[in-house]
Amino acid sequence: xxxxxxxxxxxxxxxxxxxxxxxxxxxxxxxxxxxxxxxxxxxxxxxxxxxxxxxxxxxxxxxxxxxxxxxxxxxxxxxxxxxxxxxxxxxxxxxxxxxxxxxxxxxxxxxxxxxxxxxxxxxxxxxxxxxxxxxxxxxxxxxxxxxxxxxxxxxxxxxxxxxxxxxxxxxxxxxxxxxxxxxxxxxxxxxxxxxxxxxxxxxxxxxxxxxxxxxxxxxxxxx
Amino acid sequence: xxxxxxxxxxxxxxxxxxxxxxxxxxxxxxxxxxxxxxxxxxxxxxxxxxxxxxxxxxxxxxxxxxxxxxxxxxxxxxxxxxxxxxxxxxxxxxxxxxxxxxxxxxxxxxxxxxxxxxxxxxxxxxxxxxxxxxxxxxxxxxxxxxxxxxxxxxxxxxxxxxxxxxxxxxxxxxxxxxxxxxxxxxxxxxxxxxxxxxxxxxxxxxxxxxxxxxxxxxxxxx
Numbered sequence: 334x335x336x337x338x339x340x341x342x343x344x345x346x347x348x349x350x351x352x353x354x355x356x357x358x359x360x361x362x363x364x365x366x367x368x369x370x371x372x373x374x375x376x377x378x379x380x381x382x383x384x385x386x387x388x389x390x391x392x393x394x395x396x397x398x399x400x401x402x403x404x405x406x407x408x409x410x411x412x413x414x415x416x417x418x419x420x421x422x423x424x425x426x427x428x429x430x431x432x433x434x435x436x437x438x439x440x441x442x443x444x445x446x447x448x449x450x451x452x453x454x455x456x457x458x459x460x461x462x463x464x465x466x467x468x469x470x471x472x473x474x475x476x477x478x479x480x481x482x483x484x485x486x487x488x489x490x491x492x493x494x495x496x497x498x499x500x501x502x503x504x505x506x507x508x509x510x511x512x513x514x515x516x517x518x519x520x521x522x523x524x525x526x527x528x529x530x531x532x533x534x535x536x537x538x539x540x541x542x543x544x545x546x547x548x549x550x551x552x553x554x555x556x
Numbered sequence: 557x558x559x560x561x562x563x564x565x566x567x568x569x570x571x572x573x574x575x576x577x578x579x580x581x582x583x584x585x586x587x588x589x590x591x592x593x594x595x596x597x598x599x600x601x602x603x604x605x606x607x608x609x610x611x612x613x614x615x616x617x618x619x620x621x622x623x624x625x626x627x628x629x630x631x632x633x634x635x636x637x638x639x640x641x642x643x644x645x646x647x648x649x650x651x652x653x654x655x656x657x658x659x660x661x662x663x664x665x666x667x668x669x670x671x672x673x674x675x676x677x678x679x680x681x682x683x684x685x686x687x688x689x690x691x692x693x694x695x696x697x698x699x700x701x702x703x704x705x706x707x708x709x710x711x712x713x714x715x716x717x718x719x720x721x722x723x724x725x726x727x728x729x730x731x732x733x734x735x736x737x738x739x740x741x742x743x744x745x746x747x748x749x750x751x752x753x754x755x756x757x758x759x760x761x762x763x764x765x766x767x768x769x770x771x772x773x774x775x776x777x778x
Contacts, residue, residue: 402753402757403718403721403722405724405732406731406732406735406752417745495624495625501627509628526635527632533624533628
Protein backbone atom coordinates (compact mmCIF):
# COMPACT_ATOMS: atom_id res chain seq x y z
CA UNK A 334 0.00 0.00 0.00
CA UNK A 335 2.59 2.50 1.11
CA UNK A 336 5.06 1.65 -1.61
CA UNK A 337 2.69 2.41 -4.39
CA UNK A 338 2.61 5.14 -6.97
CA UNK A 339 0.69 8.14 -5.67
CA UNK A 340 1.34 7.46 -2.03
CA UNK A 341 3.35 10.13 -0.27
CA UNK A 342 5.98 7.80 1.17
CA UNK A 343 6.63 6.27 -2.22
CA UNK A 344 6.74 9.60 -4.03
CA UNK A 345 8.95 11.06 -1.34
CA UNK A 346 11.34 8.16 -1.78
CA UNK A 347 11.31 8.62 -5.55
CA UNK A 348 12.07 12.34 -5.15
CA UNK A 349 14.67 11.84 -2.42
CA UNK A 350 17.70 12.83 -4.48
CA UNK A 351 16.21 16.00 -5.91
CA UNK A 352 14.92 16.97 -2.46
CA UNK A 353 18.33 16.35 -0.95
CA UNK A 354 19.95 18.41 -3.70
CA UNK A 355 17.46 21.19 -2.95
CA UNK A 356 18.20 20.89 0.74
CA UNK A 357 21.90 21.19 0.03
CA UNK A 358 21.30 24.33 -2.02
CA UNK A 359 19.26 25.81 0.82
CA UNK A 360 22.02 25.01 3.29
CA UNK A 361 24.86 26.28 1.11
CA UNK A 362 23.15 29.51 0.10
CA UNK A 363 22.17 30.17 3.72
CA UNK A 364 25.69 29.46 4.92
CA UNK A 365 27.40 31.60 2.26
CA UNK A 366 24.97 34.43 2.84
CA UNK A 367 25.35 34.41 6.59
CA UNK A 368 29.15 34.22 6.48
CA UNK A 369 29.58 36.93 3.83
CA UNK A 370 26.83 39.06 5.32
CA UNK A 371 28.16 38.86 8.86
CA UNK A 372 31.79 39.57 7.93
CA UNK A 373 30.96 42.57 5.75
CA UNK A 374 28.19 43.61 8.12
CA UNK A 375 30.65 43.80 11.00
CA UNK A 376 32.93 46.06 8.95
CA UNK A 377 30.03 48.23 7.82
CA UNK A 378 28.74 48.40 11.39
CA UNK A 379 32.14 49.69 12.54
CA UNK A 380 32.02 52.28 9.75
CA UNK A 381 28.56 53.34 10.88
CA UNK A 382 29.77 53.73 14.44
CA UNK A 383 33.27 55.17 13.97
CA UNK A 384 33.72 56.12 10.29
CA UNK A 385 34.59 59.60 9.09
CA UNK A 386 31.48 61.38 7.90
CA UNK A 387 31.61 60.80 4.11
CA UNK A 388 32.12 57.08 4.69
CA UNK A 389 29.50 57.03 7.39
CA UNK A 390 27.08 58.83 5.13
CA UNK A 391 27.60 56.33 2.32
CA UNK A 392 27.19 53.41 4.72
CA UNK A 393 24.03 54.94 6.18
CA UNK A 394 22.62 55.49 2.69
CA UNK A 395 23.35 51.89 1.70
CA UNK A 396 21.85 50.44 4.88
CA UNK A 397 18.71 52.58 4.74
CA UNK A 398 18.06 51.88 1.08
CA UNK A 399 18.53 48.13 1.37
CA UNK A 400 16.41 47.95 4.50
CA UNK A 401 13.67 49.90 2.77
CA UNK A 402 13.10 47.58 -0.17
CA UNK A 403 11.76 44.02 -0.17
CA UNK A 404 14.25 41.18 -0.39
CA UNK A 405 12.44 39.78 -3.42
CA UNK A 406 12.96 43.02 -5.36
CA UNK A 407 16.64 42.92 -4.45
CA UNK A 408 16.92 39.36 -5.70
CA UNK A 409 15.12 40.07 -8.96
CA UNK A 410 17.12 43.26 -9.45
CA UNK A 411 20.38 41.37 -8.96
CA UNK A 412 19.21 38.60 -11.23
CA UNK A 413 18.18 40.84 -14.13
CA UNK A 414 20.44 43.79 -13.43
CA UNK A 415 23.92 42.39 -12.79
CA UNK A 416 24.24 41.41 -16.45
CA UNK A 417 24.15 45.10 -17.34
CA UNK A 418 27.36 45.60 -15.41
CA UNK A 419 28.94 42.87 -17.55
CA UNK A 420 28.83 40.58 -14.55
CA UNK A 421 27.68 37.22 -15.76
CA UNK A 422 26.34 35.22 -12.86
CA UNK A 423 24.24 32.13 -12.45
CA UNK A 424 20.93 32.52 -10.63
CA UNK A 425 22.62 30.84 -7.66
CA UNK A 426 25.26 33.55 -7.32
CA UNK A 427 22.88 36.37 -8.18
CA UNK A 428 20.78 35.09 -5.30
CA UNK A 429 23.71 34.79 -2.91
CA UNK A 430 24.85 38.31 -3.81
CA UNK A 431 21.38 39.75 -3.22
CA UNK A 432 20.85 37.86 0.03
CA UNK A 433 24.30 38.89 1.26
CA UNK A 434 23.68 42.52 0.39
CA UNK A 435 20.50 42.30 2.45
CA UNK A 436 22.21 40.48 5.31
CA UNK A 437 25.06 43.03 5.41
CA UNK A 438 22.71 45.94 5.98
CA UNK A 439 20.86 44.20 8.79
CA UNK A 440 24.02 42.99 10.54
CA UNK A 441 25.62 46.44 10.16
CA UNK A 442 22.66 48.12 11.84
CA UNK A 443 22.71 45.59 14.67
CA UNK A 444 26.44 46.01 15.21
CA UNK A 445 26.15 49.78 15.23
CA UNK A 446 23.36 49.61 17.78
CA UNK A 447 25.32 47.24 19.98
CA UNK A 448 28.49 49.34 19.85
CA UNK A 449 26.60 52.48 20.77
CA UNK A 450 24.81 50.68 23.59
CA UNK A 451 28.08 49.97 25.39
CA UNK A 452 28.14 52.52 28.23
CA UNK A 453 30.42 55.50 27.60
CA UNK A 454 32.21 54.76 30.87
CA UNK A 455 33.74 51.66 29.33
CA UNK A 456 35.39 53.67 26.58
CA UNK A 457 36.45 56.35 29.03
CA UNK A 458 37.99 53.80 31.38
CA UNK A 459 39.87 52.24 28.46
CA UNK A 460 41.13 55.70 27.51
CA UNK A 461 42.15 56.34 31.10
CA UNK A 462 44.41 53.29 31.16
CA UNK A 463 46.02 54.55 27.96
CA UNK A 464 44.70 52.22 25.29
CA UNK A 465 44.83 53.58 21.74
CA UNK A 466 41.68 53.63 19.64
CA UNK A 467 42.10 50.29 17.89
CA UNK A 468 42.87 48.49 21.15
CA UNK A 469 39.90 50.12 22.85
CA UNK A 470 37.64 48.81 20.11
CA UNK A 471 39.32 45.42 19.97
CA UNK A 472 39.61 44.66 23.69
CA UNK A 473 36.94 46.73 25.38
CA UNK A 474 34.07 47.73 23.10
CA UNK A 475 33.71 44.80 20.70
CA UNK A 476 33.72 41.97 23.25
CA UNK A 477 30.84 43.63 25.06
CA UNK A 478 29.06 44.73 21.90
CA UNK A 479 29.23 41.32 20.22
CA UNK A 480 27.52 39.73 23.20
CA UNK A 481 24.58 42.05 22.61
CA UNK A 482 24.68 41.36 18.91
CA UNK A 483 23.99 37.67 19.40
CA UNK A 484 20.17 37.62 19.73
CA UNK A 485 19.40 39.97 16.81
CA UNK A 486 22.15 38.32 14.78
CA UNK A 487 20.50 34.93 15.17
CA UNK A 488 17.23 36.54 14.12
CA UNK A 489 18.88 37.88 10.98
CA UNK A 490 20.43 34.48 10.28
CA UNK A 491 17.00 32.86 10.56
CA UNK A 492 15.59 35.52 8.25
CA UNK A 493 18.27 34.61 5.74
CA UNK A 494 17.48 30.89 5.94
CA UNK A 495 13.84 31.75 5.35
CA UNK A 496 14.88 34.23 2.66
CA UNK A 497 16.57 31.53 0.60
CA UNK A 498 13.09 30.33 -0.38
CA UNK A 499 12.78 33.50 -2.46
CA UNK A 500 15.54 32.18 -4.70
CA UNK A 501 12.97 29.75 -6.08
CA UNK A 502 11.48 32.74 -7.91
CA UNK A 503 14.63 33.14 -10.03
CA UNK A 504 14.90 29.42 -10.63
CA UNK A 505 17.42 28.32 -8.03
CA UNK A 506 16.34 24.80 -7.12
CA UNK A 507 16.44 25.02 -3.36
CA UNK A 508 14.22 23.06 -1.03
CA UNK A 509 11.01 24.93 -1.88
CA UNK A 510 11.44 24.69 -5.66
CA UNK A 511 12.57 21.06 -5.36
CA UNK A 512 9.35 20.35 -3.43
CA UNK A 513 7.35 22.21 -6.06
CA UNK A 514 8.96 20.16 -8.80
CA UNK A 515 8.05 16.99 -6.93
CA UNK A 516 4.49 18.34 -6.58
CA UNK A 517 4.36 19.03 -10.30
CA UNK A 518 5.07 15.37 -10.91
CA UNK A 519 2.67 13.78 -8.44
CA UNK A 520 0.17 16.46 -7.32
CA UNK A 521 0.65 15.62 -3.64
CA UNK A 522 0.35 19.32 -2.86
CA UNK A 523 -0.42 19.25 0.84
CA UNK A 524 2.00 16.47 1.73
CA UNK A 525 5.07 17.94 0.06
CA UNK A 526 4.43 21.51 1.21
CA UNK A 527 3.81 20.20 4.69
CA UNK A 528 7.07 18.25 4.60
CA UNK A 529 9.00 21.35 3.50
CA UNK A 530 7.22 23.45 6.11
CA UNK A 531 8.03 21.01 8.87
CA UNK A 532 11.64 20.90 7.77
CA UNK A 533 12.03 24.68 7.91
CA UNK A 534 10.18 24.80 11.20
CA UNK A 535 12.35 22.19 12.89
CA UNK A 536 15.63 23.68 11.70
CA UNK A 537 14.74 27.28 12.49
CA UNK A 538 13.09 26.49 15.79
CA UNK A 539 16.13 24.47 16.84
CA UNK A 540 18.49 27.32 15.95
CA UNK A 541 16.28 29.81 17.79
CA UNK A 542 16.20 27.64 20.92
CA UNK A 543 19.96 27.16 20.75
CA UNK A 544 20.44 30.91 20.52
CA UNK A 545 18.10 31.44 23.46
CA UNK A 546 20.15 28.98 25.50
CA UNK A 547 23.39 30.76 24.53
CA UNK A 548 21.84 34.07 25.45
CA UNK A 549 20.89 32.79 28.89
CA UNK A 550 24.48 31.65 29.37
CA UNK A 551 25.92 34.97 28.32
CA UNK A 552 23.62 36.81 30.66
CA UNK A 553 25.87 35.83 33.54
CA UNK A 554 28.64 38.06 32.22
CA UNK A 555 27.61 41.52 33.28
CA UNK A 556 29.84 44.37 34.14
CA UNK B 557 31.57 50.89 -16.80
CA UNK B 558 27.88 51.02 -17.42
CA UNK B 559 27.05 51.60 -21.04
CA UNK B 560 23.31 51.80 -20.75
CA UNK B 561 20.89 54.25 -22.30
CA UNK B 562 18.02 55.02 -20.01
CA UNK B 563 14.61 55.25 -21.58
CA UNK B 564 12.10 56.31 -18.99
CA UNK B 565 9.20 56.65 -21.42
CA UNK B 566 8.48 52.97 -20.79
CA UNK B 567 7.79 53.80 -17.17
CA UNK B 568 5.55 56.78 -17.93
CA UNK B 569 3.54 54.66 -20.35
CA UNK B 570 2.96 52.11 -17.60
CA UNK B 571 2.71 54.63 -14.79
CA UNK B 572 -0.93 53.97 -13.90
CA UNK B 573 -0.10 50.27 -13.70
CA UNK B 574 2.64 51.03 -11.18
CA UNK B 575 0.34 53.25 -9.13
CA UNK B 576 -2.42 50.62 -9.07
CA UNK B 577 0.15 48.02 -8.07
CA UNK B 578 1.47 50.20 -5.27
CA UNK B 579 -2.04 50.88 -3.93
CA UNK B 580 -2.89 47.19 -4.09
CA UNK B 581 0.21 46.33 -2.08
CA UNK B 582 -0.51 49.05 0.44
CA UNK B 583 -4.13 47.91 0.74
CA UNK B 584 -3.14 44.29 1.29
CA UNK B 585 -0.63 45.35 3.95
CA UNK B 586 -3.14 47.51 5.84
CA UNK B 587 -5.92 44.91 5.74
CA UNK B 588 -3.50 42.22 6.88
CA UNK B 589 -2.28 44.44 9.69
CA UNK B 590 -5.85 45.02 10.90
CA UNK B 591 -6.78 41.34 10.82
CA UNK B 592 -3.38 40.48 12.24
CA UNK B 593 -3.91 42.91 15.11
CA UNK B 594 -7.15 41.18 15.98
CA UNK B 595 -5.56 37.73 15.83
CA UNK B 596 -2.53 39.02 17.70
CA UNK B 597 -4.63 40.42 20.56
CA UNK B 598 -6.56 37.18 20.99
CA UNK B 599 -3.41 35.08 20.84
CA UNK B 600 -1.51 37.37 23.21
CA UNK B 601 -4.31 37.10 25.78
CA UNK B 602 -4.54 33.35 25.22
CA UNK B 603 -0.81 32.99 25.83
CA UNK B 604 -0.71 35.35 28.78
CA UNK B 605 -3.95 34.72 30.61
CA UNK B 606 -5.72 31.85 28.89
CA UNK B 607 -6.33 28.37 30.26
CA UNK B 608 -3.60 25.83 29.63
CA UNK B 609 -5.39 24.13 26.72
CA UNK B 610 -5.38 27.51 24.94
CA UNK B 611 -1.84 28.55 25.82
CA UNK B 612 -0.29 25.63 24.08
CA UNK B 613 -1.99 26.04 20.67
CA UNK B 614 -1.28 29.77 20.83
CA UNK B 615 2.40 29.05 21.42
CA UNK B 616 2.51 26.53 18.57
CA UNK B 617 0.78 28.99 16.21
CA UNK B 618 3.21 31.80 16.95
CA UNK B 619 6.36 29.70 16.79
CA UNK B 620 5.21 27.84 13.70
CA UNK B 621 4.46 30.97 11.70
CA UNK B 622 7.60 32.74 12.84
CA UNK B 623 9.89 29.89 11.88
CA UNK B 624 8.48 29.04 8.46
CA UNK B 625 9.30 31.07 5.33
CA UNK B 626 6.43 33.33 4.27
CA UNK B 627 6.71 32.25 0.64
CA UNK B 628 6.08 28.65 1.67
CA UNK B 629 3.00 29.72 3.64
CA UNK B 630 1.78 31.68 0.62
CA UNK B 631 2.01 28.62 -1.61
CA UNK B 632 0.60 26.38 1.09
CA UNK B 633 -2.53 28.49 1.44
CA UNK B 634 -2.90 29.26 -2.26
CA UNK B 635 -2.47 25.70 -3.54
CA UNK B 636 -3.34 23.81 -0.39
CA UNK B 637 -6.73 25.23 0.56
CA UNK B 638 -8.48 24.05 -2.64
CA UNK B 639 -6.94 20.66 -1.94
CA UNK B 640 -8.71 20.71 1.43
CA UNK B 641 -11.99 21.52 -0.32
CA UNK B 642 -11.94 25.26 0.38
CA UNK B 643 -12.55 26.99 -2.93
CA UNK B 644 -13.66 30.49 -3.74
CA UNK B 645 -10.66 32.47 -2.56
CA UNK B 646 -9.07 34.43 -5.39
CA UNK B 647 -5.33 35.05 -5.30
CA UNK B 648 -5.57 38.42 -3.58
CA UNK B 649 -7.84 37.04 -0.85
CA UNK B 650 -5.64 34.00 -0.47
CA UNK B 651 -2.57 36.19 -0.08
CA UNK B 652 -4.28 38.54 2.38
CA UNK B 653 -5.36 35.51 4.41
CA UNK B 654 -1.76 34.27 4.51
CA UNK B 655 -0.33 37.66 5.35
CA UNK B 656 -2.94 38.15 8.08
CA UNK B 657 -2.04 34.83 9.70
CA UNK B 658 1.60 35.81 9.38
CA UNK B 659 1.01 39.26 10.85
CA UNK B 660 -1.07 37.71 13.63
CA UNK B 661 1.89 35.74 14.95
CA UNK B 662 4.20 38.76 14.95
CA UNK B 663 1.56 41.03 16.47
CA UNK B 664 0.92 38.43 19.17
CA UNK B 665 4.57 38.70 20.20
CA UNK B 666 4.40 42.49 20.15
CA UNK B 667 1.26 42.56 22.27
CA UNK B 668 2.55 39.94 24.66
CA UNK B 669 5.60 42.09 25.34
CA UNK B 670 3.36 45.17 25.55
CA UNK B 671 1.01 43.58 28.05
CA UNK B 672 3.93 42.32 30.12
CA UNK B 673 5.46 45.79 30.27
CA UNK B 674 2.42 47.42 31.87
CA UNK B 675 3.02 47.79 35.61
CA UNK B 676 0.74 45.76 37.85
CA UNK B 677 -0.39 48.95 39.51
CA UNK B 678 -2.53 49.84 36.50
CA UNK B 679 -4.70 46.74 36.80
CA UNK B 680 -4.81 47.08 40.57
CA UNK B 681 -5.82 50.73 40.40
CA UNK B 682 -8.49 49.92 37.84
CA UNK B 683 -9.77 47.22 40.15
CA UNK B 684 -9.72 49.58 43.10
CA UNK B 685 -12.05 52.02 41.38
CA UNK B 686 -14.46 49.14 40.77
CA UNK B 687 -14.00 48.30 37.08
CA UNK B 688 -14.99 44.82 35.95
CA UNK B 689 -12.33 42.58 34.34
CA UNK B 690 -13.40 43.43 30.77
CA UNK B 691 -13.67 47.12 31.61
CA UNK B 692 -10.20 47.04 33.12
CA UNK B 693 -8.81 45.73 29.84
CA UNK B 694 -10.95 47.97 27.66
CA UNK B 695 -10.41 51.29 29.46
CA UNK B 696 -7.10 50.92 31.24
CA UNK B 697 -4.81 48.19 29.96
CA UNK B 698 -5.46 48.22 26.22
CA UNK B 699 -5.13 51.99 25.64
CA UNK B 700 -1.79 52.01 27.44
CA UNK B 701 -0.69 48.83 25.69
CA UNK B 702 -1.45 50.28 22.25
CA UNK B 703 0.51 53.41 23.06
CA UNK B 704 3.49 51.40 24.22
CA UNK B 705 3.44 49.10 21.20
CA UNK B 706 2.79 51.75 18.56
CA UNK B 707 6.45 51.85 17.39
CA UNK B 708 6.45 48.07 16.90
CA UNK B 709 3.15 48.26 15.05
CA UNK B 710 4.69 50.83 12.72
CA UNK B 711 7.65 48.56 12.05
CA UNK B 712 5.31 45.66 11.40
CA UNK B 713 3.27 47.66 8.93
CA UNK B 714 6.40 48.63 7.01
CA UNK B 715 7.65 45.06 6.88
CA UNK B 716 4.20 43.77 5.92
CA UNK B 717 4.18 46.26 3.09
CA UNK B 718 7.53 44.94 1.94
CA UNK B 719 6.25 41.38 2.33
CA UNK B 720 3.43 42.06 -0.12
CA UNK B 721 6.14 41.68 -2.77
CA UNK B 722 5.82 37.91 -2.27
CA UNK B 723 2.34 38.09 -3.78
CA UNK B 724 4.16 38.36 -7.11
CA UNK B 725 4.94 34.65 -6.76
CA UNK B 726 1.24 33.81 -7.13
CA UNK B 727 0.74 36.43 -9.87
CA UNK B 728 -1.01 39.11 -7.82
CA UNK B 729 -0.41 42.28 -9.85
CA UNK B 730 1.38 44.23 -7.14
CA UNK B 731 4.54 46.28 -7.50
CA UNK B 732 7.12 43.51 -7.89
CA UNK B 733 4.94 41.62 -10.32
CA UNK B 734 4.32 44.78 -12.35
CA UNK B 735 8.01 45.64 -12.44
CA UNK B 736 8.79 42.13 -13.55
CA UNK B 737 6.13 42.30 -16.24
CA UNK B 738 7.29 45.66 -17.56
CA UNK B 739 10.85 44.33 -17.48
CA UNK B 740 9.85 41.25 -19.45
CA UNK B 741 7.76 43.18 -21.96
CA UNK B 742 10.20 45.99 -22.68
CA UNK B 743 13.65 44.74 -21.60
CA UNK B 744 14.13 48.02 -19.75
CA UNK B 745 15.81 46.33 -16.79
CA UNK B 746 17.16 49.31 -14.89
CA UNK B 747 14.12 51.51 -15.41
CA UNK B 748 11.56 48.97 -14.19
CA UNK B 749 13.51 47.82 -11.15
CA UNK B 750 14.69 51.29 -10.18
CA UNK B 751 11.08 52.42 -10.33
CA UNK B 752 9.93 49.55 -8.15
CA UNK B 753 12.80 50.20 -5.73
CA UNK B 754 12.04 53.91 -5.56
CA UNK B 755 8.33 53.33 -5.01
CA UNK B 756 8.96 50.78 -2.26
CA UNK B 757 11.49 53.04 -0.57
CA UNK B 758 9.30 56.10 -0.82
CA UNK B 759 6.22 54.32 0.51
CA UNK B 760 8.05 52.51 3.30
CA UNK B 761 9.59 55.75 4.54
CA UNK B 762 6.35 57.66 4.09
CA UNK B 763 4.55 55.11 6.29
CA UNK B 764 7.34 55.26 8.85
CA UNK B 765 7.49 59.07 8.96
CA UNK B 766 3.72 59.55 9.21
CA UNK B 767 3.37 56.94 11.93
CA UNK B 768 6.35 58.37 13.85
CA UNK B 769 4.37 61.61 14.06
CA UNK B 770 1.37 59.69 15.37
CA UNK B 771 3.66 57.97 17.88
CA UNK B 772 4.90 61.31 19.14
CA UNK B 773 1.33 62.47 19.60
CA UNK B 774 0.43 59.39 21.62
CA UNK B 775 3.73 58.73 23.36
CA UNK B 776 3.42 57.46 26.91
CA UNK B 777 4.76 60.05 29.30
CA UNK B 778 6.45 58.31 32.18
